[in-house]
Amino acid sequence: EVHFLVPMAGNLCAWVAPVLLTISCVALVINLLHARKVNKSLSDDIENSQAELQVASVDATAKDEQVATLTANVATLTDGKNQIQEQLNQLTAQITELMAEKDNLAADLEAANGAKKALHEEMDKLHNQLIAAKAAAGMPGEVSEEKPAEGA
DSSP states (O other): OHHHHHHHHHHHHHHHHHHHHHHHHHHHHHHHHHHHHHHHHHHHHHHHHHHHHHHHHHHHHHHHHHHHHHHHHHHHHHHHHHHHHHHHHHHHHHHHHHHHHHHHHHHHHHHHHHHHHHHHHHHHHHHHHHHHHHHHTTOTTTSOOOOOOTTO
16 A cells, blocks of 8 residues: 555655646736736825825915905905094094084184173163163153164
């Protein structure tokens, strides 16, 4: 029985090496195909990432332009607000001056009305004295009993 195994052992060595080499080649080919598939997938991912980066870059540029435009608008509106505030300050100062002038005119009018009233009272007093003096002098017919008009 031993001599039967010896020739078989020689045959075994002769066909084991080619089988192992074939299995190794098949494994290498499978590994190569898998590596190509992974490389293609990675390449596609890189292309997608680059495309997304370009879109993001365009979006960022558009956003930068929008921010610049909004910043310019804010500056313009701020200038406009400042001009309106300056006009408001000037108008407030004018109103304050006009109110002071109005108060002065009202005080002058009140003083003039007081003087007018005092003059009318003085005129009435003088008129009454004139009537009394003429009556005492015996000239009652010549003295008018009417008071002068207050509007005159």
